Amino acid sequence: MIELFLLLIFTLVLCRFLQIWLKHRFNPIPSYPFNIRKDKNAEDLAKSLEKGELPKIFRPEFFPFSSVLISNFYVITDFQFMKDAFSRKELSNRITSEKSKIDAGRNNKFYKLDKIALEVLGPDDQLIKNGEQRLVGLSDGLYDDLHKKFRNMWYETSKNLAGRNKIMEIIQTSSESVNKMLFERGSGEKGMNPKSVFVNGTMNVITGFAFGTVFEPNNPTFKMLEEQLIIIFDDIVPILLKKSISGKLPLWISQSSIYQKIWKKKMDEHYAAMAKIYRFVFENVVKHRATLDPSNPRDYLDMMLIEADSEPRIGWDSIGGTALIIYAAASDTLANHLTWLCSLLSDHSEVQERMHAEIVSCLESEGEIKKEKCPFTRSVLLENMRLNPVADIIPHQASEDVLVDGLLIKKGSTLYASLTAMMADPVSFPDPSKFIPDRFYKNGEFLNDMRVCSFSIGLRNCIGKQIAVEEYFIFATNIIREFRLIRTAGNMDIAEHVSMRMPKLTKVRFEKR
Numbered sequence: 001m002i003e004l005f006l007l008l009i010f011t012l013v014l015c016r017f018l019q020i021w022l023k024h025r026f027n028p029i030p031s032y033p034f035n036i037r038k039d040k041n042a043e044d045l046a047k048s049l050e051k052g053e054l055p056k057i058f059r060p061e062f063f064p065f066s067s068v069l070i071s072n073f074y075v076i077t078d079f080q081f082m083k084d085a086f087s088r089k090e091l092s093n094r095i096t097s098e099k100s101k102i103d104a105g106r107n108n109k110f111y112k113l114d115k116i117a118l119e120v121l122g123p124d125d126q127l128i129k130n131g132e133q134r135l136v137g138l139s140d141g142l143y144d145d146l147h148k149k150f151r152n153m154w155y156e157t158s159k160n161l162a163g164r165n166k167i168m169e170i171i172q173t174s175s176e177s178v179n180k181m182l183f184e185r186g187s188g189e190k191g192m193n194p195k196s197v198f199v200n201g202t203m204n205v206i207t208g209f210a211f212g213t214v215f216e217p218n219n220p221t222f223k224m225l226e227e228q229l230i231i232i233f234d235d236i237v238p239i240l241l242k243k244s245i246s247g248k249l250p251l252w253i254s255q256s257s258i259y260q261k262i263w264k265k266k267m268d269e270h271y272a273a274m275a276k277i278y279r280f281v282f283e284n285v286v287k288h289r290a291t292l293d294p295s296n297p298r299d300y301l302d303m304m305l306i307e308a309d310s311e312p313r314i315g316w317d318s319i320g321g322t323a324l325i326i327y328a329a330a331s332d333t334l335a336n337h338l339t340w341l342c343s344l345l346s347d348h349s350e351v352q353e354r355m356h357a358e359i360v361s362c363l364e365s366e367g368e369i370k371k372e373k374c375p376f377t378r379s380v381l382l383e384n385m386r387l388n389p390v391a392d393i394i395p396h397q398a399s400e401d402v403l404v405d406g407l408l409i410k411k412g413s414t415l416y417a418s419l420t421a422m423m424a425d426p427v428s429f430p431d432p433s434k435f436i437p438d439r440f441y442k443n444g445e446f447l448n449d450m451r452v453c454s455f456s457i458g459l460r461n462c463i464g465k466q467i468a469v470e471e472y473f474i475f476a477t478n479i480i481r482e483f484r485l486i487r488t489a490g491n492m493d494i495a496e497h498v499s500m501r502m503p504k505l506t507k508v509r510f511e512k513r
């Protein structure tokens with residue numbers, strides 16, 4: 001009897017394996033190796049592109065048989081495919097499921113984020129009354145009416161601040177402080193890695209936009225934020241992985257103490273950093289409420305607080321999570337682009353001189369640095385973004401079955417687009433591994449190319465794109481105008497990292513002109 005029972009179990013397990021294998025074997029979307037480490041990933045993709053053998057969409061083999069185990073995770077490497085896919089609302093969701101929400105709720109409680117909210121905001125605050133919403137915010141959740149509200153509030157804030165010329169003022173002030181720090185810390189013989197200065201500058205811009213404050217570089221609160229963000233960034237991949245896996249496992253596994261213990265170390269670090277950032281955000285909520293004028297919102301936080309008064313789906317964790325993601329998205333990305341730019345230009349003094357001549361001539365004729373008068377400089381900046389991409393797409397999740405380019409993407413699938421592959425494609429960009437400063441400069445004009453898609457594309461693209469483009473131009477032109485960049489250490493090698501493509505070691509001397 002027992003033998004029969006065991007035979008039955010064995011047959012069932014075998015049938016299940018056979019079923020998975022057949023599904024894998026005859027899946028119309030091929031599997032293909034994909035290294036999670038950014039340095040190796042860039043190298044491998046470049047080789048495959050050169051040989052013309054990289055599939056435009058595939059199931060990644062992160063490790064042997066990973067595409068069998070994680071069967072509905074896809075990597076897109078083709079620009080047109082990504083454009084078609086991400087113009088669909090069904091493919092513009094962040095990873096979200098009831099199970100991942102339950103896990104988020106557990107973490108909020110376990111790491112006492114709910115207590116911090118209550119302690120700082122008090123029981124009568126509307127955000128506390130609206131309660132915990134779990135994975136609802138600017139960069140979380142479905143592409144639905146609420147997400148559109150978050151995006152519209154962003155555009156309204158930009159319009160308001162732009163109307164008062166405030167954004168440019170914030171960026172200019174931060175740029176001046178960046179140049180001051182580069183001179184103080186990086187004009188000596190040894191030079192410096194300018195990344196931390198750029199993180200400081202980019203964080204300042206976003207603090208101005210979201211909270212209406214521009215900090216002095218050595219402000220202790222500002223330093224605390226910077227330190228916590230570094231921790232958040234270093235842990236981002238395991239955290240996203242946990243979110244994704246917990247959303248798929250049965251609750252009795254994902255909520256078990258053994259499963260939680262596996263992630264504990266990373267979670268402890270991450271949530272300790274989150275708790276400090278949330279406290280800063282809630283203290284700002286209290287300050288903002290004290291002087292809030294609903295007819296005249298001053299910044300993004302004001303906008304969200306006004307909306308939350310009539311929108312019960314915006315709770316304390318929606319505001320905390322949104323602030324956190326804005327900081328994370330706005331600081332390291334652009335800081336890395338600027339670091340790559342300084343590293344690249346320090347190997348090309350002739351390009352620096354051409355940019356400098358264009359900038360100075362514009363200043364003499366126009367009294368200020370205008371984008372339309374600096375076509376060569378813009379070409380170099382775009383070429384740096386193409387050659388040295390820093391981020392890929394934050395994974396998107398399918399909320400329905402969708403056909404893209406004849407391929408069925410099933411409900412629940414996860415899509416990740418490799419911007420690194422798209423911007424190294426020799427069909428779009430001949431000689432892709434070469435730095436060609438004139439690539440986007442023809443007959444004295446700057447020619448934009450949407451295939452340089454660092455900010456992604458479609459309904460869920462980078463909402464900070466306009467701010468980032470302005471910041472990138474203003475920070476870069478002010479640096480080139482004031483300094484000669486000389487390499488003192490390192491090269492253009494990529495660091496071992498799993499979420500960001502950043503320079504391994506680079507030191508540049510910022511010599512005052």
Ligand code: HEM
Binds near residue numbers: 333390391396
């Ligand atoms: C050069 C700098 C930047 C790069 C390369 C970059 C890139 C990206 C990418 C690739 C995404 C994912 C889009 C997708 O999933 O389809 C994204 C999302 C996002 N970015 Fe940026 N970004 C930059 C700067 C900024 C800045 C300065 C801000 C804020 C001022 C910002 C705010 C955001 C936010 C809030 C999201 C999430 C949007 C959503 O889920 O709807 N980013 N960014």
